[in-house]
Structures are given as structure tokens and as C-alpha cells.
Amino acid sequence: MHDQSHTETFEFRGNAKDYFGIWIVNVLLSIVTFGIYSAWAKVRTKKYFYQNTYVAGRNFDYHATGGQIFKGRLIVGAALVVYSLLATFSPAIALILALLVFAIGPVLIINSAKFNARNSSWANVRFNFDCKTGDAYWAYMAMPMLVALSLYTCLPFLTRAMNRFGINGHSLGKTRFSFESPIGPFYKAFLAAAVFFIAGFVGFFWVIFDPTTLHPPTPESMVLGYLILLPAFVIGGILYQAMIRNHIVGNTKLGPHGFASTFTVAGLFKLAFTNLLITVCSLGLLLPWAQVRMHRYFAANTHALPDGTIDDFHGEIIKDQGAIGDAYSDIEGIDLGLSI
Amino acid sequence: MAGSHTTLKGQGYYPGSSRQFEAYLQLDEASGRWSFWNADDATMVLSCTQDQITLDNTAGSGPRHVHLPDNWLFLTTDPKLSMLAHEPVMSRLLRRMEQFHPRLITFVIATLGATWLVWKYGIGILVAIAVFLTPDVVRTSMNAGSLKSIDLFMAEPSTLETTQQDQQRRIFAKLAAQLPPSDQEHLALEFREMPGLGPNALALPGGTIVLTDALVTAYGDDEDLIAGIIGHEMGHVIEDHSLKQLYRSLSVYVLIALIAGDVGPILEDLTLEGQLLLQLSFSREHERDADAFGVNLVSQAGYDPHGLARFFEEISEHDPDNSWFSTHPNSTERQDAIERHIREHMDR
Numbered sequence: 238m239h240d241q242s243h244t245e246t247f248e249f250r251g252n253a254k255d256y257f258g259i260w261i262v263n264v265l266l267s268i269v270t271f272g273i274y275s276a277w278a279k280v281r282t283k284k285y286f287y288q289n290t291y292v293a294g295r296n297f298d299y300h301a302t303g304g305q306i307f308k309g310r311l312i313v314g315a316a317l318v319v320y321s322l323l324a325t326f327s328p329a330i331a332l333i334l335a336l337l338v339f340a341i342g343p344v345l346i347i348n349s350a351k352f353n354a355r356n357s358s359w360a361n362v363r364f365n366f367d368c369k370t371g372d373a374y375w376a377y378m379a380m381p382m383l384v385a386l387s388l389y390t391c392l393p394f395l396t397r398a399m400n401r402f403g404i405n406g407h408s409l410g411k412t413r414f415s416f417e418s419p420i421g422p423f424y425k426a427f428l429a430a431a432v433f434f435i436a437g438f439v440g441f442f443w444v445i446f447d448p449t450t451l452h453p454p455t456p457e458s459m460v461l462g463y464l465i466l467l468p469a470f471v472i473g474g475i476l477y478q479a480m481i482r483n484h485i486v487g488n489t490k491l492g493p494h495g496f497a498s499t500f501t502v503a504g505l506f507k508l509a510f511t512n513l514l515i516t517v518c519s520l521g522l523l524l525p526w527a528q529v530r531m532h533r534y535f536a537a538n539t540h541a542l543p544d545g546t547i548d549d550f551h552g553e554i555i556k557d558q559g560a561i562g563d564a565y566s567d568i569e570g571i572d573l574g575l576s577i
Numbered sequence: 578m579a580g581s582h583t584t585l586k587g588q589g590y591y592p593g594s595s596r597q598f599e600a601y602l603q604l605d606e607a608s609g610r611w612s613f614w615n616a617d618d619a620t621m622v623l624s625c626t627q628d629q630i631t632l633d634n635t636a637g638s639g640p641r642h643v644h645l646p647d648n649w650l651f652l653t654t655d656p657k658l659s660m661l662a663h664e665p666v667m668s669r670l671l672r673r674m675e676q677f678h679p680r681l682i683t684f685v686i687a688t689l690g691a692t693w694l695v696w697k698y699g700i701g702i703l704v705a706i707a708v709f710l711t712p713d714v715v716r717t718s719m720n721a722g723s724l725k726s727i728d729l730f731m732a733e734p735s736t737l738e739t740t741q742q743d744q745q746r747r748i749f750a751k752l753a754a755q756l757p758p759s760d761q762e763h764l765a766l767e768f769r770e771m772p773g774l775g776p777n778a779l780a781l782p783g784g785t786i787v788l789t790d791a792l793v794t795a796y797g798d799d800e801d802l803i804a805g806i807i808g809h810e811m812g813h814v815i816e817d818h819s820l821k822q823l824y825r826s827l828s829v830y831v832l833i834a835l836i837a838g839d840v841g842p843i844l845e846d847l848t849l850e851g852q853l854l855l856q857l858s859f860s861r862e863h864e865r866d867a868d869a870f871g872v873n874l875v876s877q878a879g880y881d882p883h884g885l886a887r888f889f890e891e892i893s894e895h896d897p898d899n900s901w902f903s904t905h906p907n908s909t910e911r912q913d914a915i916e917r918h919i920r921e922h923m924d925r
Binding site: 250257264265280285288294295298321322326328359410550552 | 594638640674675677678681684691695699703715718722
């Protein structure tokens with residue numbers, strides 16, 4: 238047993254050479270089995286990334302089985318097919334069904350979070366997720382509507398609400414995560430990004446509409462305009478993500494232990510840009526390398542600040558959940574939307 | 578008396594706890610029993626039989642996780658573990674295939690080939706199975722639903738004279754008589770005033786064919802042309818084109834979601850857009866098939882198959898510029914294809 242009061246940086250010990258084989262076998266078997274193997278492929282991918290991520294000398298693990306994920310997907314797939322057929326029968330029934338699914342959205346999100354948490358562990362201790370259902374409806378239904386009504390000026394409140402909900406619901410064994418923060422830093426990030434977005438738009442319109450002559454835009458000026466608009470948007474978006482992530486991780490605690498994040502706009506931009514080049518130039522074949530690079534950057538810029546021993550995490554041995562919420566978010570692409 | 582035993586060094590964890598210690602797992606070859614030792618204080622934690630330990634399905638290199646009774650955990654990088662713990666052959670084979678090795682190039686080529694094959698044939702097979710399994714009641718309900726939607730949003734009751742309608746119904750009946758009775762019972766003819774569509778015709782999934790008033794007014798006296806159009810629409814019904822298109826887009830979407838889920842967001846978007854373009858080319862193929870079906874059917878019934886080609890010649894001036902984004906092939910193309918079909922399959 239040893240006390241640690243220094244920084245423990247996360248480490249990703251995997252590499253593209255190892256992962257490429259796993260990835261290509263996953264894709265080949267998934268195609269050959271018409272997608273059935275993809276449930277097992279997802280588990281293998283997660284296992285590789287989890288088991289090769291270390292902090293304080295101990296690694297993570299993922300425990301779901303391909304069978305669980307497959308069953309969940311079957312159910313969701315069957316429901317989607319039934320829905321599509323019903324939609325051609327009677328658009329009215331289809332509309333009601335769609336509204337029903339929308340209404341239980343937050344419950345599916347909770348289900349998915351629970352499934353993923355309980356099937357993940359660090360140093361032999363399982364994570365868990367539990368929360369009040371009402372909180373989920375507030376964060377994922379009420380708040381988004383309010384934000385839309387405010388014409389997105391209240392977006393920072395939504396980001397904070399989702400992260401508060403997600404982080405405070407998780408625990409490692411019996412120790413809870415916690416996140417609390419004033420709204421100020423969220424608006425700071427929002428305004429910093431907005432500066433770039435507005436500058437981008439101003440530059441764009443300035444270039445395509447010459448104010449002295451008011452000529453209509455020419456193809457050359459459109460291209461120049463996009464060359465100004467696109468980078469401005471990308472940098473603004475990255476700036477927002479980096480500032481938010483650094484702030485949230487820095488204010489997250491696990492019991493007495495703290496965390497820190499050292500993302501930079503330059504670092505993220507370089508990573509995203511080179512990954513895009515790698516993927517496009519290889520027609521997607523070097524995608525596994527891009528994924529490994531991303532994980533390495535995330536790990537190297539995430540730090541744990543232990544305060545006291547890390548030997549005393551422990552939890553109950555939890556029974557596994559069903560995977561329907563997880564399968565639905567898989568196919569429809571929804572998740573907690575946490576900025577970590 | 579010390580029997581021979583093999584020792585695997587690694588780390589151990591207390592049950593459900595993050596407390597770690599140096600540990601080793603020992604197999605007594607004579608009895609086949611495993612014993613788990615705490616190396617920090619040289620005490621034995623537990624002893625168990627082969628079937629009480631569970632090997633984790635690790636992917637790639639890195640420590641293997643061994644789950645022991647009572648939730649003790651042991652991690653080791655010792656490769657001897659695989660054979661000693663009797664790891665199942667399939668699991669060992671899978672890990673072997675995933676290793677970095679020149680044979681991965683074969684896998685890449687196989688993947689590219691498999692993707693192409695699925696695109697070309699696999700989806701067609703899936704769709705054919707789905708269509709085969711679909712009960713008739715689905716088609717009749719889709720038919721009724723579509724007709725109601727059309728009447729609600731796009732059509733007014735027909736303003737044609739009864740005599741005009743009867744003329745077309747005679748052509749319809751003559752063509753239907755050429756088909757097997759089981760196909761005939763679903764076919765029905767309707768007339769509607771549909772302002773946005775001009776001279777046109779629709780085939781609904783259950784067998785209802787709709788002619789627009791504009792079509793009958795403009796070409797009603799050209800019996801061969803009308804026969805060609807009705808024959809084309811009957812082709813859509815007999816070959817189940819609506820159902821096939823629906824299932825195809827469903828299966829492509831689900832397949833992309835499942836496989837591309839692993840491939841990453843950028844590629845996923847690109848493939849979804851690509852899927853839309855493929856859908857359009859598939860529907861254009863259906864239009865060409867219906868043209869061929871129509872030409873054969875009208876010829877059987879005694880009409881002049883050039884009638885349909887005449888129709889496309891007339892409307893070709895209304896075509897959009899680029900047929901890539903259209904659900905229908907270019908009219909001049911269709912006219913040429915029909916003339917070619919007649920030359921090759923009939924002596925006219």
C-alpha cells in the first residue's frame with residue numbers, strides 16, 4: 238500500500254500494429270456475416286482499448302458479451318422493421334409510435350449508460366450508473382427545448398446540465414463521481430467559440446459580396462469565402478470542445494481524488510487534421526491508426542490527481558443489465574453526450 | 578514429495594477491490610489443480626480445479642485476465658497461460674488471425690472483395706427473402722394507405738367522361754388477361770386529376786394503377802401508347818418494385834449502421850450518402866425492367882410495342898439535365914432501349 242500525492246497521467250499502451258489486425262478481422266467477419274458478427278466486433282474493440290488504457294499502473298476492462306449486444310440489436314432491429322411497415326400502412330400509427338419513442342428517450346439513455354457503466358471496470362472494480370429518472374428528463378428533454386426556445390443562447394446551460402447529470406450519476410464501486418461548477422466558464426468557452434464563428438461569417442460575406450460594387454458572388458469569391466468560413470468554424474468548434482473538456486475534467490472528483498485535462502486547440506487541430514488526411518488518403522484502411530492516435534492523445538492529456546490511497550476502491554459484484562438501451566443508442570447514435 | 582508444476586507470474590486483485598498485489602498462479606501437472614499465491618507474503622490464497630477458472634476473451638497483446646473462484650482476479654503476460662488453461666481453439670485461432678502478419682493483406686483484399694459482393698448480390702438476396710416472407714395483407718394495406726394519401730394530398734376525382742374511361746378499361750382488361758389469374762385478381766384501374774404530374778401513371782404496391790386525366794386527354798386515342806404505359810405499370814406491380822425498394826433501403830441502412838458503427842463517423846456519413854445515390858440507380862433499373870415487361874406484355878396482347886417509345890419521344894423535352902439524381906432514366910435513353918429490345922426480341 239502506498240500513498241500517492243502526485244499526478245498520474247493516463248496511458249494508452251496499445252499501438253496501430255496490434256489493433257490493425259483486430260480491426261480488419263472485425264470488418265471482414267462483420268461483412269461476411271451480414272453484420273451479425275459486428276456485436277462481437279464491438280466487444281473486441283472495446284476490450285482492446287479498455288485493457289490497454291492504464292492509470293496509476295492499473296488498467297480498465299470491458300465485460301459485456303457479444304451475445305448481449307446482439308440480442309439487444311435484434312430486438313431494436315425488429316422493432317424498426319415493424320415500425321417501417323406500419324408507417325406504410327397508416328402514417329397516423331407511425332406518428333404515434335415515433336412520439337412514444339421520443340417520449341421514452343431519456344429512459345433509453347439511462348439504460349444505455351447503466352449497461353455501459355456496469356460492464357466497465359478499472360482495477361477490478363466495476364463502474365455503476367444510477368440517477369433519478371426525473372433528472373434525465375430535465376437534462377435531455379426539458380432543457381433542450383428551453384435552449385431551442387432561447388435560440389441557442391442558453392446552450393452552455395445545457396452542456397453543464399448534461400455533464401452534471403452524467404458525471405454525478407457514475408460511481409466506481411461504492412465511490413461516487415462528482416461534478417459541480419458555476420456557469421461562467423461555460424459561457425467563456427461559448428463566447429470564445431462564437432467570436433470565431435462570427436469572424437468566419439463576417440469574413441465570408443465580406444469576401445463574396447464586395448460592398449463597394451455589390452456585385453453578385455463569383456465562383457472564385459465563393460471558394461475564397463469557404464476557405465475563410467470552414468477553418469473558422471473548425472477552430473471555433475475545437476476551441477469550445479477543448480475549453481469545456483479541460484474545465485469539466487478539472488472539476489470532476491472521485492471521492493477525494495481529482496482530475497486534470499491538458500487539451501490544447503493546436504494539439505487537437507493537428508490531431509484531427511492529420512487523422513482526416515490519414516483516413517482519406519488511405520480510403521479508410523488506415524482508420525485504425527487514426528483511432529489509436531486519438532486514444533493516445535486523449536490519454537496523455539488526461540491526468541488523475543490521487544489524494545490518498547487508490548487501493549481502497551471496492552464495490553458489490555453487480556449483476557449485468559440487459560442491453561436494449563445500449564443497442565438502441567448504437568443504431569440511432571445517441572449517447573449521454575458527455576464532454577469527457 | 579514435490580510434483581512438477583508450472584508457475585505463471587503476474588498481479589492479483591482482491592475480490593471486487595482495487596487492492597493489487599504481486600501474485601503467481603501455479604499448476605500442479607500431476608493433479609491438474611491450480612493454486613493461487615500472494616507473492617508479497619508467500620501465502621496461498623486458494624486452490625481450484627481447471628474448470629473453476631475462466632479465461633477472459635482478450636483482444637490483442639497485453640495482460641490476460643484470469644477470473645478465479647470467489648471473484649479473485651489474476652493478470653499475467655505469460656504466454657504459457659493459453660495452453661495451460663486450455664483456451665478454446667476458436668479463441669486462440671481468432672487471436673492468431675488478428676496478429677500483425679503479411680496474411681493481413683489477404684484480409685484487406687478479401688474485405689474489399691466482400692464489400693463489393695454484398696453491394697452487388699448480398700443485399701438482393703436479403704431483399705428477395707424479405708419479399709418472399711411478406712404476407713399479401715401487407716401489400717393490400719400499403720395499397721389502401723397510399724391511395725388515401727394520394728387522394729388527400731395530390732389528387733382530385735377524375736373529370737374524364739365515362740366513355741373515355743371505358744376505352745382505357747378495355748385496354749387494361751386485354752392486358753390483364755395475358756397474366757396468370759393469381760396476378761390478375763389484385764390489379765385495378767383508377768383515374769385521377771393530378772395537376773402537378775402532367776401526363777403520367779402510378780403503380781401502387783397492391784396492384785392499383787392510376788392514370789392521370791392529363792395522360793388520357795393527351796394520348797387517350799393512341800391505344801398502343803396507353804397499352805405500353807399500363808403494361809409498364811403492371812410490370813412494377815408484378816415484380817414487387819415498391820416492396821423491394823422499401824426493404825432495400827431498410828437493409829442497407831441497418832447494415833451500414835451495424836458495420837460502419839465500427840468504422841468511424843466520417844466514413845459512416847460518406848457511405849450513407851453513397852447509399853442514397855445507389856438507391857436512385859436501383860430505382861432507375863426498376864424503371865428499365867418495367868419498360869421491358871411492358872413491351873413484352875403489350876406485344877403478347879396484340880398491341881404495337883413502339884407505342885411506349887413514342888411516349889418517351891414526346892416527353893423527352895421535359896427531362897431534367899442530369900439523370901444521376903433522378904429516379905427515372907433519361908427519356909431518350911428509355912426510347913432507345915425500348916427500340917433495341919423490340920429489334921432483338923421481336924421481328925418488327
